[in-house]
Amino acid sequence: xxFDPVFTFGVIGAAALIGVGIANExxxxxxxxxxxxxxxxxxxxxxxxxxxxxxxxxHPVAAPVTREAIDTPLEIMKYQVSVADYARCVxxxxxxxxxxxxxxxxxxxxxxxxxxDAYAKWLSERTGETWRLPTxxxxxxxxxxxFRGDIEGNASDPNNPAQRWLDQYRKETSLGRxxxxxxxxxxxxxxxxxxxxxxxxxxxxxxxxxxxHTTIASDGTQAADSIxxxxxxxxxxxxxxxxxxxxxxGKSGGCAVGTPPxxxxxxxxxxxxxxxxxxxxxxxxx
Amino acid sequence: MLTRREALLGxxxxxAAVATISAMPAVASAKDVAGLPREKVTLVAPPFVHAHxxxxxxxxKVVEFTMTIEEKPIVIDADGTQLNAMTYNGSIPGxxxxxxxxxxxxxxxxxxxTNTLAHNIDFHAATGALGGGGxxxxxxxxxxxxxxxxxxxxxxxxxxxxxxxxxxxxxxxxxxxAVMVLPRDGLKDDKGKSIHYDRIYYVGENDFYxxxxxxxxxxxxxxxxxxxxxxxxxxxxxxxTHVVFNGKAGSLTGEHAMKAxxxxxxxxxxxxANRDTRPHLIGGHGDFVWEQGKFANPPAKDLETWFIRGxxxxxxxxxxxxxxxxxxxxxxxxxAVELGATAHFTVDGGTWNDDLMTQVAAPKAIAS
Ligand SMILES: [Cu+2]
Numbered sequence: 001x002x003f004d005p006v007f008t009f010g011v012i013g014a015a016a017l018i019g020v021g022i023a024n025e026x027x028x029x030x031x032x033x034x035x036x037x038x039x040x041x042x043x044x045x046x047x048x049x050x051x052x053x054x055x056x057x058x059h060p061v062a063a064p065v066t067r068e069a070i071d072t073p074l075e076i077m078k079y080q081v082s083v084a085d086y087a088r089c090v091x092x093x094x095x096x097x098x099x100x101x102x103x104x105x106x107x108x109x110x111x112x113x114x115x116x117d118a119y120a121k122w123l124s125e126r127t128g129e130t131w132r133l134p135t136x137x138x139x140x141x142x143x144x145x146x147f148r149g150d151i152e153g154n155a156s157d158p159n160n161p162a163q164r165w166l167d168q169y170r171k172e173t174s175l176g177r178x179x180x181x182x183x184x185x186x187x188x189x190x191x192x193x194x195x196x197x198x199x200x201x202x203x204x205x206x207x208x209x210x211x212x213h214t215t216i217a218s219d220g221t222q223a224a225d226s227i228x229x230x231x232x233x234x235x236x237x238x239x240x241x242x243x244x245x246x247x248x249x250g251k252s253g254g255c256a257v258g259t260p261p262x263x264x265x266x267x268x269x270x271x272x273x274x275x276x277x278x279x280x281x282x283x284x285x286x
Numbered sequence: 287m288l289t290r291r292e293a294l295l296g297x298x299x300x301x302a303a304v305a306t307i308s309a310m311p312a313v314a315s316a317k318d319v320a321g322l323p324r325e326k327v328t329l330v331a332p333p334f335v336h337a338h339x340x341x342x343x344x345x346x347k348v349v350e351f352t353m354t355i356e357e358k359p360i361v362i363d364a365d366g367t368q369l370n371a372m373t374y375n376g377s378i379p380g381x382x383x384x385x386x387x388x389x390x391x392x393x394x395x396x397x398x399x400t401n402t403l404a405h406n407i408d409f410h411a412a413t414g415a416l417g418g419g420g421x422x423x424x425x426x427x428x429x430x431x432x433x434x435x436x437x438x439x440x441x442x443x444x445x446x447x448x449x450x451x452x453x454x455x456x457x458x459x460x461x462x463x464a465v466m467v468l469p470r471d472g473l474k475d476d477k478g479k480s481i482h483y484d485r486i487y488y489v490g491e492n493d494f495y496x497x498x499x500x501x502x503x504x505x506x507x508x509x510x511x512x513x514x515x516x517x518x519x520x521x522x523x524x525x526x527t528h529v530v531f532n533g534k535a536g537s538l539t540g541e542h543a544m545k546a547x548x549x550x551x552x553x554x555x556x557x558x559a560n561r562d563t564r565p566h567l568i569g570g571h572g573d574f575v576w577e578q579g580k581f582a583n584p585p586a587k588d589l590e591t592w593f594i595r596g597x598x599x600x601x602x603x604x605x606x607x608x609x610x611x612x613x614x615x616x617x618x619x620x621x622a623v624e625l626g627a628t629a630h631f632t633v634d635g636g637t638w639n640d641d642l643m644t645q646v647a648a649p650k651a652i653a654s
Contacts, residue, residue: 165420211404213425229425231402231511244403244452246511260450 033126036085037078038270039195041142045069049149051136051234052212052242056220059158063150064216070141075270076134079186079197080107080205086119094122099248101263106183107203109263113233113245116206116266123268130271136209136234138269143236144193146200151175151239151259172259177238181251181262196267204237204250204261211242237261319390319433323347329381332463332532333487333544333629335555340482341472342386348433349385354396355405357510360460362494362528363535363626369494370510371533372403372446372459378533379490380444380463382555385436386470392433399427402511404448405456409434410597411442411465419447436467440580441599445559454521454560458495459510460533462559464488464599469581473553473603475574476584483553483603487544489565491558491594491616491627492533493526526561528626529616535626538614544629548609548636555579557599563627565602566591566617569610572602591617606633607642 049063086108089095095118099110111119116133123131140147153167180202189201211232217224232242235250239259243250250261325347330336353375360371360378374380385391391412397405404425408417412434415421422430446461447453475481496504497516504527507513520527531538538544546552551573556565574585575592579600586592594600606612616627 161415161421165415211425213428227425227427229404229427231426232404244511244514246514247451248515249451 032128033088033123035127035129035270036081036123036131036268038075039078039142041070041074041076041194043070043072043074044141046141048137048140050214051150051209051240052214052226054214054216056216057158057218059161060164061216062152062154068137068141070138072272074138074141075272076138076142076196077267077269078195080203080265080267081116081119082106082186083108086111089119089122092122092126094125095119101181102183105186107186107198107263107265109183109203109265110248111206111264111266112248113206113243115248119266120268131268132271133206133208133266134269136207136236136240139205139207139236142194142196143199146192147236148200148239150241175259177259179251179260179262183263183265200238202237202262203265204235204241204263206243206264206266207234207236209234235261235264319348322390324350326350327383329353329375329383331375331377332379332382332490333538335382335384335466335486335488338384338468339386340468341480342389342468342470346386346388346390348390348392349383350392350394351383352394352396353380354398355401355461356398357401357403360533362496362530362533365504367496367504367528368506369496370459370507370513372405372456372461372510374407374444374446374461374463378460378492379488379557379559380461382464382466382488384466384468386468387436387439388470389436389467390433391436391465392431394429394431395422395424396429397424397426401426402509403452403456405446405461406430406448407432407444408447409442409444409465411436411438411440411444411467413437416447417444423448436465438580439467439469439582440576440578441466441555441557441601442579443557443559443597443599451518455514455517457559458493458517458521460492462492462557463490464555464557466555466599466601467581473574473581474584476587481574481603482551484550485546486553486555488555489531489538489557489614489629490533491529491531491556491561491563493558493561494528494530495520495523496527498527526621526625529561529563529618529621530626531629535628538629540630543611544614544631546606546631546633548606548633551603551605552631554602554604554614555599556594556602558594558596561596563594563596563621564591564617565594565600566615567602567604567631568613568615569608570604570606570612572604574603576601606631608639609633609636 047065048068049065054061054063082105083100083103090097098108120131151172153164157163187197189198191197192199210228210230212226212228214226215224232244235243250264327336327349356373356376359368362369395407404423406419406422408419412418418432422432424430442465444463446456473481495517497520499505572589572592575589576585577592577600610633612631614629615622621627
């Protein structure tokens with residue numbers, strides 16, 4: 001694990017400054033916020049490696065690939081939530097200061113799943129809309145050609161689990177990704193085919209999908225059993241990995257071996273059915 | 287929206303992915319082990335150790351243990367300071383497991399769904415798969431069974447190692463214990479002569495890193511996850527707030543003091559999963575000490591203080607020659623007295639041995 005004194009100790013002051021600055025800047029919390037800039041993706045179907053870990057006949061196997069569909073238009077933030085966005089929530093006392101490295105129009109980093117959820121709740125209240133973290137599936141759909149699932153070894157000799165570990169290790173090493181810890185300005189990592197910015201840059205994004213252990217039935221076609229751990233959620237970026245909800249620094253929260261996320265941040269999905277539901281609720285129908 | 291579980295159970299997996307999954311024959315070693323006798327052992331909380339033979343009766347066997355992981359707040363000092371502990375089987379340290387060289391340890395590890403974190407176990411006595419850590423990571427609501435062959439005689443640490451920064455955090459939250467693999471023909475002194483113990487005690491030493499508030503008072507957290515950020519900052523300073531035996535300052539003193547009789551030989555197994563320590567028996571000695579804990583090496587004789595490297599367990603054998611109260615400490619005396627690393631033995635029976643020690647003249651005014 002790398003020790004980064006700047007990250008560890010430098011951030012507290014910065015976060016405090018941001019909190020103070022924004023509190024002065026924001027004015028009345030009652031004034032509704034405009035909706036964030038988002039992209040609307042049309043429904044579609046795609047092949048998707050399932051999240052989590054999979055066992056078959058008592059041995060780990062590669063994540064099965066399933067045909068998945070997004071049935072309704074998916075509205076998702078074009079950019080990751082920025083330091084400035086997040087600071088507004090902090091300024092209004094609804095979010096804990098992030099362990100950020102930078103200020104301004106850079107993605108907020110040093111935020112946990114708990115922080116991201118708190119922000120979504122605050123944003124929903126302040127916009128009168130329902131904003132939430134994307135599921136793994138939604139994120140993958142929005143990531144398009146930039147999606148990469150878990151980096152995992154191929155199931156090889158079931159009598160030798162070490163082959164899979166070595167394969168995974170070499171695969172990961174051969175990707176040759178060097179740590180890139182400094183968040184860049186929003187948009188610095190470009191726009192993907194779905195019109196979203198900074199997918200798979202150096203900020204990994206929280207999802208609402210829980211970590212899960214799944215046992216595949218021996219006929220190989222069905223999940224026989226699965227156990228979810230919602231204390232851990234999937235995070236997505238250069239690769240998909242899994243982090244405890246309270247982790248803010250992905251570099252230290254990951255696996256003993258493997259590519260740790262440079263940073264943890266998030267973007268949100270606008271829940272349109274939720275909007276419909278709340279409209280119905282207001283009308284007293286539901 | 288479907289929950290992930292529903293989505294999983296409803297999914298039809300594509301043929302392509304499935305085709306690459308080969309049939310899994312049974313593990314090769316299972317056959318060799320299947321014929322061995324099995325023994326089920328119920329673990330007991332330290333400093334006590336489950337009943338065991340010092341010299342093995344018969345050939346190798348499979349010894350079955352079960353441990354349930356408990357996440358729970360515990361009080362670690364007289365001031366009521368709280369640790370959001372993570373424990374093997376509810377105790378800090380986890381129980382000592384005793385087998386003989388050539389036996390198999392078969393551990394079922396249970397992570398009840400009342401817990402919030404994923405855990406595993408890394409046995410320093412085991413070979414491969416990160417000590418078993420690579421095969422034992424379980425979510426709340428899961429259990430796993432690992433078997434490994436005890437190939438090297440000695441005392442060995444086990445600890446939780448669920449990846450990255452989780453590893454030191456789980457360890458300094460209490461998740462460590464020890465295994466003792468005895469030679470099949472029992473312990474030997476430096477000359478190869480058999481020695482045995484009348485009692486065994488297991489002392490697990492822990493360094494804790496409890497965050498403080500602005501006033502310098504120890505903070506209390508609702509759950510382990512809440513303390514993570516603050517605790518890691520204290521951990522990175524490398525200065526523990528508490529150094530204790532068996533999970534708490536005073537856990538082995540007063541009515542919980544370890545007991546022995548004059549003439550009895552005791553074996554003290556001492557583990558520290560994270561940090562160096564230096565046990566010392568005040569008023570006594572280590573007759574035979576395996577500092578590194580590995581019984582294939584001859585024991586050192588007549589030690590005053592012995593060194594236990596962080597991440598290891600050692601063993602010291604001593605025959606009490608005098609009655610009285612003995613303190614067993616980490617002989618960094620600041621850690622012993624100020625931070626908590628002190629235990630006591632009360633030793634009854636026998637008579638005072640004047641030859642070994644006598645007070646020739648009681649304190650009195652200095653003779654002019
Ligand atoms: Cu653990």
